Amino acid sequence: MSTPKRVTIRDVAGRAGVSVATVSRVLGGEYPVLAATRNKVLRAVRELDFVPNAHARALSAARPGAIAIVVNSVAVPYYALIAQGVEEQAAQEGRLSLICTTGGDTGRELSIVQLLREQRAEAVILVGSVIVDEEYRKRMTEYAHALAAAGSRLVLCGRPPLGEGVPALVVGFDNTGGAHAVTAHLLSAGHRRILYLGLRPGHTTSDSRVAGYRSALAEHGVPADASLEVEAEFDRQSGYDAMNRRLAAGPPDFTAIFAGNDLLASGAIQALGEHGLRVPAEMSIVGYDDVPPAQDLRLTTVHLPHDELGRTAVRLALGRLTTSPMTLGTHIVVRDSVRSLGPR
Amino acid sequence: MSTPKRVTIRDVAGRAGVSVATVSRVLGGEYPVLAATRNKVLRAVRELDFVPNAHARALSAARPGAIAIVVNSVAVPYYALIAQGVEEQAAQEGRLSLICTTGGDTGRELSIVQLLREQRAEAVILVGSVIVDEEYRKRMTEYAHALAAAGSRLVLCGRPPLGEGVPALVVGFDNTGGAHAVTAHLLSAGHRRILYLGLRPGHTTSDSRVAGYRSALAEHGVPADASLEVEAEFDRQSGYDAMNRRLAAGPPDFTAIFAGNDLLASGAIQALGEHGLRVPAEMSIVGYDDVPPAQDLRLTTVHLPHDELGRTAVRLALGRLTTSPMTLGTHIVVRDSVRSLGPR
DNA sequence: CGATGTGAGGTAACCGGTTACTTCAGACGT
DNA sequence: ACGTCTGAAGTAACCGGTTACCTCACATCG
Numbered sequence: 001m002s003t004p005k006r007v008t009i010r011d012v013a014g015r016a017g018v019s020v021a022t023v024s025r026v027l028g029g030e031y032p033v034l035a036a037t038r039n040k041v042l043r044a045v046r047e048l049d050f051v052p053n054a055h056a057r058a059l060s061a062a063r064p065g066a067i068a069i070v071v072n073s074v075a076v077p078y079y080a081l082i083a084q085g086v087e088e089q090a091a092q093e094g095r096l097s098l099i100c101t102t103g104g105d106t107g108r109e110l111s112i113v114q115l116l117r118e119q120r121a122e123a124v125i126l127v128g129s130v131i132v133d134e135e136y137r138k139r140m141t142e143y144a145h146a147l148a149a150a151g152s153r154l155v156l157c158g159r160p161p162l163g164e165g166v167p168a169l170v171v172g173f174d175n176t177g178g179a180h181a182v183t184a185h186l187l188s189a190g191h192r193r194i195l196y197l198g199l200r201p202g203h204t205t206s207d208s209r210v211a212g213y214r215s216a217l218a219e220h221g222v223p224a225d226a227s228l229e230v231e232a233e234f235d236r237q238s239g240y241d242a243m244n245r246r247l248a249a250g251p252p253d254f255t256a257i258f259a260g261n262d263l264l265a266s267g268a269i270q271a272l273g274e275h276g277l278r279v280p281a282e283m284s285i286v287g288y289d290d291v292p293p294a295q296d297l298r299l300t301t302v303h304l305p306h307d308e309l310g311r312t313a314v315r316l317a318l319g320r321l322t323t324s325p326m327t328l329g330t331h332i333v334v335r336d337s338v339r340s341l342g343p344r
Numbered sequence: 345m346s347t348p349k350r351v352t353i354r355d356v357a358g359r360a361g362v363s364v365a366t367v368s369r370v371l372g373g374e375y376p377v378l379a380a381t382r383n384k385v386l387r388a389v390r391e392l393d394f395v396p397n398a399h400a401r402a403l404s405a406a407r408p409g410a411i412a413i414v415v416n417s418v419a420v421p422y423y424a425l426i427a428q429g430v431e432e433q434a435a436q437e438g439r440l441s442l443i444c445t446t447g448g449d450t451g452r453e454l455s456i457v458q459l460l461r462e463q464r465a466e467a468v469i470l471v472g473s474v475i476v477d478e479e480y481r482k483r484m485t486e487y488a489h490a491l492a493a494a495g496s497r498l499v500l501c502g503r504p505p506l507g508e509g510v511p512a513l514v515v516g517f518d519n520t521g522g523a524h525a526v527t528a529h530l531l532s533a534g535h536r537r538i539l540y541l542g543l544r545p546g547h548t549t550s551d552s553r554v555a556g557y558r559s560a561l562a563e564h565g566v567p568a569d570a571s572l573e574v575e576a577e578f579d580r581q582s583g584y585d586a587m588n589r590r591l592a593a594g595p596p597d598f599t600a601i602f603a604g605n606d607l608l609a610s611g612a613i614q615a616l617g618e619h620g621l622r623v624p625a626e627m628s629i630v631g632y633d634d635v636p637p638a639q640d641l642r643l644t645t646v647h648l649p650h651d652e653l654g655r656t657a658v659r660l661a662l663g664r665l666t667t668s669p670m671t672l673g674t675h676i677v678v679r680d681s682v683r684s685l686g687p688r
Numbered sequence: 689c690g691a692t693g694t695g696a697g698g699t700a701a702c703c704g705g706t707t708a709c710t711t712c713a714g715a716c717g718t
Numbered sequence: 719a720c721g722t723c724t725g726a727a728g729t730a731a732c733c734g735g736t737t738a739c740c741t742c743a744c745a746t747c748g
Contacts, residue, residue: 008734019698024736054462055402056734059703074418075428084419087445099443101431118398146393266640293637296610352704363728368706400704403733
């Protein structure tokens, strides 16, 4: 508070009795400087506690920009885990990383992308599935071109590619494969009436999980039943509400549930409990994502390499990887939420 | 890719047929500009898709800096929830916010603080409890002075104040009060042998929770028993390991557990389950923090207003609030993890 | 011994904005 | 008709670094 005046490179130069160029060279590295001079400069830097201004540096020299990840909310484990992966890889690559949150608001997303353009971010990583409609496609295409024009790369995580000419990199999880596997797991435990909880038409993540669910049913010769596919958002509350509604309508006409993600499963389990249905004794359930709460619930689910997604996004952004779109594999984690009905 | 050249304010000025000052004024706001001129400029901005360079702006004008929050890991719900609060309040105040992670590494913490000094961050919010020793105190004091010299504010969350002359703001949770309350809850349910899980001498958060635990016992006339205070880190694995070790040594000599935080409780519950002890039937347990997994576990715990902590930290940093140190109240959340032993 | 080479260090232009100060055209006063 | 005031727009200095280019002392060589 007392000293609002900043120490600049000129102050250091003055104190060390050299020119600003020399100070910059000592700090910068490459240029040859006599040891004696270097020491004078370093002493002055220490004595004045000089900290170079990052903005001035960014302005004059072409230095690596920051890597930004944009998510709905860091309080959602799915995003937090991916963000963690981004942070780690960015740190490893010597980049500063920013985590920005939109709260799911398109307007905020737009102003954040604008902000990141102003910051001359090296890469912008957009995470999270969305309703892919024409409006969305148009918006993303705009982002992509605008960012490309500014020399930034756009990476989409868990979203479909935008098409040929659009400069955006893509990486995602194998949702269909995982959903197929976990549904097959229920089927081979003898379940035939399996409820899919989390239908969201147009929503890419959910759509591809439903696809895996249906293909597994088909493969096992179980006829599709639209009444077993119930809509719900991908959060805990929705899972709770949807399951409550279903159970209020009468006793369950299914023996197992495939929840679109673990949060949904968590809410559903609470509703089941309140209706006196224990997992797995009276109802089997599986989830998707394998976020930490799944462990506490002893939930059989599909493990997603969240941090790997984050790391891959950074690698793609920095050009370390060139295959795009890229799909990360998943695997099923068996815990105690499925009861075997025995061979029939 | 094709056009790596950036659009500058001079390009806009040229295209609009005005001077750069005029462009800056149109974009900046305050200065009076003829409507016709303004429109010419705005059209040029749109046609060229001009985005002002944030670094150049930061360099020339005194504009508000970013608000940075430094945590161990965003994948830990406790930190994620606080970070969420910071994000929200910062956004509301029109500030950019950065989330940085250290992974608990002191070296990384130091380089992050340095980085933030270079970025001329307006505020640096350090979150998370730590071992408060002389070395820590010295380090923080250095940070505080260095940041103050650069015009930034330092806010410590969940850490003790540094002393009179040190320019650091402080906000934290009422750990002792919450611990007292939740211990009293166990006591009034008839429990007398209560294990405290999560002893970490020197660790401020744990220390103050232990203090609340002890004072509640004392108040109820229950003699302290050092063998009921067991050490553990504040994560799930530690809780699991510590509880396993304790149960392997013989049948429990306690009827309830007070876990230092919910993660610890979660691990302990898993260990209990593996030893055939059900919660709450054969063992009562309470936690602390009320992070999302607590809900799935039906865990009675102490609710912490995480987002409020984040928001308060930002308000303190921006001078909207002046009381420091500040303590945020907590309240107990009763779920189904405690069995009443009945009145004696 | 003067021409040339070499390497440390200085000078100043530049990055892309903002803004204090200056200019200038038109409105107004006498 | 001429001086003055006013407000819009221009000029250029500045923010704090980096770096291309220049200088200069000294070592090297014919």
